Amino acid sequence: MSDDPWRPEPEETAGQRAAAAPGSGRTPGGEAYEELSARIRQLSLDRRRLHRLLDAVVAISADRDTRTVLRHLVQAGTDLIAARYGALGVLGEGGGIVDLITVGVDAERLLAESGLPQGHGLLGELIEAPKPLRVDDIAADPRSAGFPDGHPVMTTLLGVPLTVRDTVYGNLYLADKEDGTPFADADEALLTALASAASVSIENARLYERLKRSAEQFQRRLLPVLPDLSPLRVEARYEPASELPHLGGDWYDALGLPDGAVLVVVGDVTGHDVEAAPLMGQIRNMLRALALDRCGPPSLIVDRLDRALTAFGDPSAATLVLARIEWEPDAGYVLRWTNAGHPPPLLITAEGTAHCLAPDAHGIPVGVEPGLPRPDHRHPLPPESTLLLFTDGLIERRDRDIDAGLRDLADHAAALACAPLDALCDALLGRQDAYDDDVALLALRVPRLPG
Numbered sequence: 001m002s003d004d005p006w007r008p009e010p011e012e013t014a015g016q017r018a019a020a021a022p023g024s025g026r027t028p029g030g031e032a033y034e035e036l037s038a039r040i041r042q043l044s045l046d047r048r049r050l051h052r053l054l055d056a057v058v059a060i061s062a063d064r065d066t067r068t069v070l071r072h073l074v075q076a077g078t079d080l081i082a083a084r085y086g087a088l089g090v091l092g093e094g095g096g097i098v099d100l101i102t103v104g105v106d107a108e109r110l111l112a113e114s115g116l117p118q119g120h121g122l123l124g125e126l127i128e129a130p131k132p133l134r135v136d137d138i139a140a141d142p143r144s145a146g147f148p149d150g151h152p153v154m155t156t157l158l159g160v161p162l163t164v165r166d167t168v169y170g171n172l173y174l175a176d177k178e179d180g181t182p183f184a185d186a187d188e189a190l191l192t193a194l195a196s197a198a199s200v201s202i203e204n205a206r207l208y209e210r211l212k213r214s215a216e217q218f219q220r221r222l223l224p225v226l227p228d229l230s231p232l233r234v235e236a237r238y239e240p241a242s243e244l245p246h247l248g249g250d251w252y253d254a255l256g257l258p259d260g261a262v263l264v265v266v267g268d269v270t271g272h273d274v275e276a277a278p279l280m281g282q283i284r285n286m287l288r289a290l291a292l293d294r295c296g297p298p299s300l301i302v303d304r305l306d307r308a309l310t311a312f313g314d315p316s317a318a319t320l321v322l323a324r325i326e327w328e329p330d331a332g333y334v335l336r337w338t339n340a341g342h343p344p345p346l347l348i349t350a351e352g353t354a355h356c357l358a359p360d361a362h363g364i365p366v367g368v369e370p371g372l373p374r375p376d377h378r379h380p381l382p383p384e385s386t387l388l389l390f391t392d393g394l395i396e397r398r399d400r401d402i403d404a405g406l407r408d409l410a411d412h413a414a415a416l417a418c419a420p421l422d423a424l425c426d427a428l429l430g431r432q433d434a435y436d437d438d439v440a441l442l443a444l445r446v447p448r449l450p451g
Contacts, residue, residue, distance in 0.1 A: 066202060070101050073162075073172065073198045078103045080194060081187050083174035085154060088162070089123065090170040097123075097170075105152060122157060126171040130161035132192055136182040138175075158183040160195045164203050223440075224284070226254050229262050231447040232325060232333075235421045239429050239439040241393065249318075250391040250440035251280045255288065259295040260327070266389035266442050267320030267342065270365070279316055283309070283366075287322070298322045298338040299374035302363070306340075306370040317367040321345055321389050325381065325444065333381040333446050338374050341365035343392050343402070346410060350384035354414035356406060386424065387444045388413060393437030394428070421445050 070088055078086035085104040092098035125143050126133055135141050135157040147153060159173035172195050177183065226234050236252045249269035257263050265287060269280045283305070290304045302322055323337035323345070337345065337357070342365075344358035363374040381387065388409075395405030412431065416424045425443050 067099075067101070069198070069202055070170075073194070073202075074101050074103050076198075077172055077174060077191055077194055080190055081158070081174055081183070082178045083158075083176060084178055085152065085175040086173070088170055088172050091127065091168060097127075122159070123171070123173075126159045126161065126173065127168075130163065130168045130171075132161075132188050133157065133159040133173075134183050134188060156182050158187055158191060160188070160192050162195050162199060162202070164199045169199070169202060223251060224253055227256065229254060229256060229444075232262055233421050233445045233447075234264070235425045235443045237425045237429055237439070237441045239393075239435055239441075241435050241438045249280050250393065250438045251284050252389070252440045252442040253284050253288065254442065254444070255291070257291060257295055257324070261295070262325040262444075263291050263322070264325065264387075264389060264442055264444055265320055265322045266391060266440050267318050268391045268440070270317040270319075270367075280318075283318055297376045298324055298336060299363070299376045302338050302340055302366060303370070303374050306366040309367045310370050317365045319365045323387075323389070325387075331380055332383070332449075335379045335381050335387065336376060338363060338376050340374070343390060343395060343406065346388040346390075346406075346413060347379070347381070348386040348388065348413050348417050349382055350417055352414050352417040354410040354417075356410065381446045383446055383449045385446050386413070386417065386421070387446075388428075389442045389444075391438070391440045393435050393439035394441060396437060398436060 070090065074086045074088045077083075083104075085102070087100060087102045087105065089097040090099035090101070122133065122135060122138065122141065122143055122145070124145075135144075138144050138154055138157055154175035156177065157173060157175050159171055161168050162170045162172055172191065174183070174191065177187075223236075223238055226236055234254050236254070238250070238252070250267070251269075252264075252266045254262065254264045265284075267280070267283065269283065286308055287301065287305055290301050290308070302320070318340075319342040320340050321337060321342045321344070322340075323335055326334050326336060328334050335345075335347075335357070339358075339362040341363065344356040346354055346356055348354045357377070357379055359375070359377050361375040361377075364372060390409075392402065395409050396402055397405060409428070412428060413424070416427055419427065421443055425441055429439065429441065
């Protein structure tokens with residue numbers, strides 16, 4: 001405003017006032033303000049998308065099962081882009097689709113009716129040219145091969161390759177955004193970034209599964225093939241832990257001794273790493289040599305093992321139950337055993353009763369303090385009874401104590417008292433799909449009385 005109230009304002013200032021007058025549709029700097037607001041909104045949107053992308057990558061990386069990783073990837077891509085449909089076609093060595101994971105489509109019904117996609121049309125284009133593909137109108141695209149019967153009709157498509165170490169593992173594709181708009185450059189960039197980040201998780205999951213298979217095969221090769229111990233029958237099982245770090249220390253063994261007795265043992269090396277499995281093999285072989293060299297009570301054999309382990313300087317500890325099954329003319333089959341800090345044996349009678357053989361006196365694990373007394377125990381084995389030796393993985397859970405697990409095992413085993421020995425072992429291991437720790441199980445059945 002002019003210092004002189006009677007002096008007219010300059011024409012430019014009056015024009016500015018006119019532009020700012022109500023109803024004029026303009027404000028000073030209005031266009032710049034709108035542009036700045038639009039940039040702020042876009043920046044906010046980009047930041048939200050970036051956070052969602054990072055959250056999705058973290059969620060995908062949390063799993064080590066390949067198919068679970070792929071399922072998370074499809075769901076994350078569908079959520080990030082807000083698409084109605086999502087799918088991931090996994091490619092085999094020959095380049096064809098060997099697996100299909102979907103979101104928004106009933107894959108089970110679709111595969112039952114039409115089978116796996118054959119890689120024709122736009123999907124074939126993704127396979128042949130592994131680069132991002134955007135289509136605004138699928139039906140009008142000359143490369144389109146249409147949809148099989150029962151398949152939802154889709155309008156728009158966004159696909160990106162899933163590459164692992166320069167090899168195309170599969171293709172991730174989305175169809176039809178929820179707001180009805182075509183896929184944009186930002187959608188393509190976001191899905192490409194997700195696929196690129198997920199490829200690391202996929203490779204890690206595949207390496208983890210390969211390592212787990214190799215470790216399990218190595219462990220199984222260290223375990224013995226059980227001999228024919230007739231008239232006693234014996235079965236054994238080994239079940240690896242669900243997680244790789246818990247693989248490696250449990251074992252079983254059974255053999256006939258020169259004096260006619262049968263020796264059985266189940267043990268567990270302390271620790272779960274790559275050193276546990278070979279150490280387990282060494283302990284098993286040492287026990288065999290000690291038992292065959294000089295027949296004696298179980299406590300003497302374990303005492304010799306303990307002293308031999310400490311001769312190597314810094315031995316690892318191990319728990320075990322070692323037992324002899326002997327025939328006594330006046331008593332029939334008799335079990336003599338010693339327990340070195342291990343879960344107790346379980347005896348199931350033919351009548352369906354089960355009880356733990358857990359005397360008050362027992363020894364400490366081997367490799368801790370040699371020279372301490374190791375008590376021997378004796379118990380008759382009734383005709384057609386079953387003796388179970390097992391490692392703690394069979395009865396331990398993170399959400400319950402070991403005594404409850406032992407009671408649960410006894411109840412299940414008692415109900416299977418008359419089942420064939422192999423069926424009993426399978427049933428006891430089949431009570432759950434996954435184990436926190438690896439499991440060794442040995443079952444020995446006494447024959448019925450002759451005549």
